[in-house]
Amino acid sequence: QKLTFSLKIAISSSLSKIHLNVSHGRLCASSTSFSQRNNSSSANLKVDHDQTTGVAVMHMQSPPVNSLSLDFLTEICITLEKLEMDKGCRGLIITSSQPKVFSAGLDILEMYGKSPERCGEFWKAVQEMWLKLYGSNMVTIAAINGSSPAGGCLMSITCDYRIMADNPRYSIGLNETMLGIVAPFWFKETMVNTVGHRNTEISLELGLLYKPAEALNIGLVDQLVPEDQVLSAATQTMTKWLAIPEHARQITKSMMRKSTIEKLRSNREADIQNFVNFITKESIQKSLRMYMEMLKQKKA
Numbered sequence: 070q071k072l073t074f075s076l077k078i079a080i081s082s083s084l085s086k087i088h089l090n091v092s093h094g095r096l097c098a099s100s101t102s103f104s105q106r107n108n109s110s111s112a113n114l115k116v117d118h119d120q121t122t123g124v125a126v127m128h129m130q131s132p133p134v135n136s137l138s139l140d141f142l143t144e145i146c147i148t149l150e151k152l153e154m155d156k157g158c159r160g161l162i163i164t165s166s167q168p169k170v171f172s173a174g175l176d177i178l179e180m181y182g183k184s185p186e187r188c189g190e191f192w193k194a195v196q197e198m199w200l201k202l203y204g205s206n207m208v209t210i211a212a213i214n215g216s217s218p219a220g221g222c223l224m225s226i227t228c229d230y231r232i233m234a235d236n237p238r239y240s241i242g243l244n245e246t247m248l249g250i251v252a253p254f255w256f257k258e259t260m261v262n263t264v265g266h267r268n269t270e271i272s273l274e275l276g277l278l279y280k281p282a283e284a285l286n287i288g289l290v291d292q293l294v295p296e297d298q299v300l301s302a303a304t305q306t307m308t309k310w311l312a313i314p315e316h317a318r319q320i321t322k323s324m325m326r327k328s329t330i331e332k333l334r335s336n337r338e339a340d341i342q343n344f345v346n347f348i349t350k351e352s353i354q355k356s357l358r359m360y361m362e363m364l365k366q367k368k369a
């Protein structure tokens with residue numbers, strides 16, 4: 070049965086509108102814009118799309134810490150799909166509107182005390198976000214204006230380039246082992262592809278979170294700038310990347326990432342089963358509970 074629905078997105082200019090049509094599971098965007106800037110918002114995301122430069126800035130605004138819940142992941146995936154389909158969008162900058170935090174990573178509450186079915190649905194959304202970002206044809210830049218542990222770090226390293234605020238209060242890394250959980254193979258491979266095998270081995274086994282200067286030193290981020298310049302530096306870098314012949318850049322990106330992406334694509338169901346079996350174990354649930362208590366105590 071043909072599935073067709075239309076979603077109208079309010080845009081700042083009353084003259085502009087975008088229609089998203091989902092037909093046979095594919096999402097297509099058609100734009101009748103008379104303005105050069107499209108601003109769209111959903112519950113926890115604000116997207117500023119400058120049609121002149123072809124660059125969209127996606128601001129995560131899911132209080133308090135942009136943790137990636139099923140709902141938030143779904144919102145992110147819909148937005149990424151829409152931007153990917155929009156020929157007028159060639160570059161994406163991801164940043165945070167929350168103070169001091171880029172993203173706290175996966176929402177721990179989605180992994181604690183939930184049914185296996187719900188855990189499976191959640192993990193599928195995590196996979197989907199990674200597949201969309203790591204396989205994007207757009208130039209993607211993470212403007213990391215706060216801490217970025219675990220899933221927040223994953224999101225950053227799916228991007229083509231990372232610019233972080235030079236603030237020693239912030240940290241970034243795949244710290245899963247500190248929660249008593251294990252980063253799956255595609256988190257690990259994204260990290261290896263970014264900082265190499267040895268750095269990843271040390272980093273994952275010890276669950277390390279790096280201060281900005283340390284992250285720069287191992288190549289986990291590409292550039293540090295003063296906090297108030299993160300977005301402008303990302304915009305400048307984007308201009309350079311967009312000046313490269315597009316087709317050649319896209320093919321090169323695909324060549325570098327294809328084998329990692331294929332490995333997950335062809336094992337999605339098994340990976341979901343692994344996750345569900347692992348996360349619903351009593352011992353793992355206990356580790357997550359203790360970690361959440363530790364987070365609360367840190368506050369008190």
Ligand SMILES: CC/C=C\C/C=C\CCCC/C=C/C(=O)SCCNC(=O)CCNC(=O)[C@H](O)C(C)(C)COP(=O)(O)OP(=O)(O)OC[C@H]1O[C@@H](n2cnc3c(N)ncnc32)[C@H](O)[C@@H]1OP(=O)(O)O
Pocket residue numbers: 133134136169170172173174175176177178216218219220221244245248250251252253343344347348364365368
């Ligand atoms: C064999 C293997 C097979 C299969 C795979 C199996 C395994 C699973 C792999 C799973 C991969 C997991 C990836 C993840 O991303 S796990 C999440 C890891 N995240 C963290 O460790 C970050 C924890 N948070 C913090 O460190 C701090 O909150 C942060 C981000 C530095 C901000 O600090 P601060 O500004 O001081 O804010 P608070 O700490 O006071 O936090 C405010 C509020 O938010 C709650 N919170 C924080 N982080 C999370 C989170 N990730 N999920 C849910 N909730 C979070 C925190 O508890 C506070 O809540 P409160 O109610 O007290 O206000």
